[in-house]
Amino acid sequence: MGTTQRLLSQSSDLQEVVSVIAGIYCPHEMQLPKYRGLAATLEVLPGGYQPIVKLTYSTPAQIDAGNFPNLMLFQTCIDGTGTIIQEGARAAHYRHQTLPLSPGLGTKLEFGAQYAQRSVRVNLERAELLCSRLIRSPLDGPLRFDLCLFSAELERMWAEAVSLVYAYERMSIALPAAAAIAFDEFMLSLVLTRHPHSYSEYISRKPRTAAPRVVREAERLMQLEGSEQTVSSIAARVGVSLRSLEAGFREWRQSTPTQSLRRTRLTRARAELLAPFESTSVTAVALENGFVHLGRFSAYYRAAFGESPGQTLRRSRLKR
Secondary structure, three states: OOOOOOEEEEEOOHHHHHHHHHHHOOOOEEEOOOOOOOOEEEEEEOOOOOOEEEEEEOOOEEEEOOOOOOOEEEEEEEEOOEEEEEOOEEEEEOOOEEEEEOOOOOEEEEEOOOOEEEEEEEOHHHHHHHHHHHHOOOOOOOOOEOOOOOOHHHHHHHHHHHHHHHHHHHOOOOOOHHHHHHHHHHHHHHHHHHOOEOOHHHHHOOOOOOOHHHHHHHHHHHHOOOOOOOHHHHHHHHOOOHHHHHHHHHHHHOOOHHHHHHHHHHHHHHHHHHOOOOOOOHHHHHHHOOOOOHHHHHHHHHHHHOOOHHHHHHHHHHHO
8 A cells, every 4th residue: 555644534425435445445336225324434544564544434335345456454343343255255243353354355345334444454565475484485376364353362462563553653653664664574473373374284384493503694684783674584584484493593592583683672772772862762762673662672671681771871861
């Protein structure tokens, strides 16, 4: 999706509603009860690589979205009820439940009155790239998720991740590239590893352990300047699958690559806080080093260095 700015649209004109939504999602046909008027509200919130779209209908609606071309959504019902149908698979949709909708499948949606949904529009290319890294093989067919509800555990994780995007919007914080990439990969990894899809069996296979030299090379890459790298991209650069790299770190370092990369970023963040500029802030340092959850950054920092990042910054400024 090309939207980079927040968008808010409200309309009671059917053709206008269809046109605006088609610009965000895909061309589709909509049918409404003849005796009902329509009031629709569309809100698009930039979410890094995965914008969040909130859509509310005042009346029951039936939508034929064709074969959902190049469109992958993780759609959460926030009010009302609905039914989603893809290639004959049917799933009922109720409040606080999320369903994945996959591209290239005949798709129809039926919404009750006052149905409201919040959808994360997934960058399909990035999702397929991450999936291929997880299985260490190019995908030989489309990535398609089973049309079934997220598990209770995944639903909780997903809701927390989406709430972070809204929290940064409220604080008027635009995620820098490092944080946006890390957050994007985190959200995609959650669903790729915890919801059934066309490559789940390959991900669940026991991985081969990465050799010690591969682990050392991964550690060297983690030390390089530039915090936009992720564990997945490091695995790709050293030529192993993400799961193989994780198994290698557990065997040879009694740790995980995520923990190692986090330690490296914490050390880099501490160095910035110990030698601050006038404009240095804890929030900016955290985001620039790939930490999107400020509370967790503070907790990790305190566990590593015995003080909060704010204490480090204040002490450093007093010494100047």
